[in-house]
Amino acid sequence: MNKRLLLLCLALGIILLQGCAGKKAASSLNQDVSAKQEYEESYDDAGENGGYPDSLEGFNRGVFSFNDGFITYIFSPIDTVYTGFFPPDIRAGFSNFYRNLGYPVRLINALLQFKFDKMAKETASFALNTVFGVGGLFHITHDMPRLQSSPEDFSQTLAFYGLGSGTYLVLPIMGPTTLRDAVGSVADSFAHPLSFVTPDSAKYALIGHDRANTASANLPTYKSIKEESFDHYTSMKDVYFQYRIGLEKE
Amino acid sequence: MRVIIFLLVLLLPAPALSQDNPTSYIRANVEKVLTILTSAEYEAETNKTEQLRQIEAVVDNFFDSEELSKRSLGQYWKIFTPEQQQEFQPLFLTLIKQVYLKKSITYNDEVVNYNQEIIKSDTLAEVHTTITSPSLNIPIIYYMIRKDVSWKVYDVSVENVSLIKNYRSQFRSILQNNSPDKLIATLREKTNE
Numbered sequence: 001m002n003k004r005l006l007l008l009c010l011a012l013g014i015i016l017l018q019g020c021a022g023k024k025a026a027s028s029l030n031q032d033v034s035a036k037q038e039y040e041e042s043y044d045d046a047g048e049n050g051g052y053p054d055s056l057e058g059f060n061r062g063v064f065s066f067n068d069g070f071i072t073y074i075f076s077p078i079d080t081v082y083t084g085f086f087p088p089d090i091r092a093g094f095s096n097f098y099r100n101l102g103y104p105v106r107l108i109n110a111l112l113q114f115k116f117d118k119m120a121k122e123t124a125s126f127a128l129n130t131v132f133g134v135g136g137l138f139h140i141t142h143d144m145p146r147l148q149s150s151p152e153d154f155s156q157t158l159a160f161y162g163l164g165s166g167t168y169l170v171l172p173i174m175g176p177t178t179l180r181d182a183v184g185s186v187a188d189s190f191a192h193p194l195s196f197v198t199p200d201s202a203k204y205a206l207i208g209h210d211r212a213n214t215a216s217a218n219l220p221t222y223k224s225i226k227e228e229s230f231d232h233y234t235s236m237k238d239v240y241f242q243y244r245i246g247l248e249k250e
Numbered sequence: 251m252r253v254i255i256f257l258l259v260l261l262l263p264a265p266a267l268s269q270d271n272p273t274s275y276i277r278a279n280v281e282k283v284l285t286i287l288t289s290a291e292y293e294a295e296t297n298k299t300e301q302l303r304q305i306e307a308v309v310d311n312f313f314d315s316e317e318l319s320k321r322s323l324g325q326y327w328k329i330f331t332p333e334q335q336q337e338f339q340p341l342f343l344t345l346i347k348q349v350y351l352k353k354s355i356t357y358n359d360e361v362v363n364y365n366q367e368i369i370k371s372d373t374l375a376e377v378h379t380t381i382t383s384p385s386l387n388i389p390i391i392y393y394m395i396r397k398d399v400s401w402k403v404y405d406v407s408v409e410n411v412s413l414i415k416n417y418r419s420q421f422r423s424i425l426q427n428n429s430p431d432k433l434i435a436t437l438r439e440k441t442n443e
Contacts, residue, residue, distance in 0.1 A: 051419055051422065051423075052419075088385075092384075092385040095385075096385075139385065142382075142385070142386065142387060143382060143387075148387065220356075224352065224353075228345075228349050228352075229420060230417075230420045230421070230424060230436060230437075230440065231420045231423050231424060234419050234420045234423045235416055235419070235420050237419070238411075238415065238416045238419035238420070239411050239416060242410060242411040242412060242415060242416070243409060243410055243411050245410070246409065246410025246411070247410070249410075
């Protein structure tokens, strides 16, 4: 029953769209009209549907304020020591290294979405950065516009095959995610080279360092979002969804 | 592709080709801000407030305050009385200016590349730029509207995150339980900090 309704809507939509397209071709004046429509839509888009899915809002808000406390009172002071000890270039080196190491994950997910140009870009970047960037410590391809591509991950692959994001979820310490993103990052971790490191103690130390180093790089952004927002929780949720949807589109 | 773009440029109406196209507008403003930021004149700590004032003067005309407000409130714009709308606009403009200024100050060592200009219609355009620093690239898109002579910015997105959409989410969540006057009061408090 529902499917039929959906099909009907779809068919209607297509007919309407075709009507639009026909008109557009008829007169260049209508170009203005369609731009105007787009403008009105983008101005109302988040207005009617009530925003992003967040069926666990009560729980999420609780964890969110716990995380905020953790960041402010525990992570921030540690970060001050960390950033004082390692200058920005070294920290950027760490993040380049881990990013480069994540190549298999991005490659597999680009393949699963048939994004062959991305596979080529990722492979070329990986080769250049590994060979000429001292094992990936230097991101030498970062100013080569032709080699830029947004990172693919399994959650985006799932989105590519039509799976919705699921509800927003704030995890303790790990922070904002969605149901699909959480599943995706677990799946991705199996393909990540760091997961093959032995012994386990070294593996978890490296993964921990990668996470902490990334978090350290994102701390200023976190602080500015907090400072500039009226409703910190809603603002973070919105940033998270906008950013993830942006990645899906690329 | 380039040939097509070139031909399209030829087809554009004359005003679009004049000095006042979206990219040159953004470029001129960004460069003005960068010049002030890097000028030796303001090196000393005591001159910092003057420097900020100078930058603020540039940014003043950069945004379209009515458009910013309308879009940040979305459907709620209509429930604001004309007086409330009049009150809201300058406050929100101040906030956006503050946020934008803070961001431009943190990005002062980087190079700005102007990648693409998308003219959506006679009155709407997007300017796609990338800020490149030694370690990362940050894509920034300026969304622009032309109501009279000059193009103005009505939204800025950084890494695909639109500033105005972000505020719209927040305002919606505030206005679900509070009156417009309460929001205006909160905004006033925030901009006075």
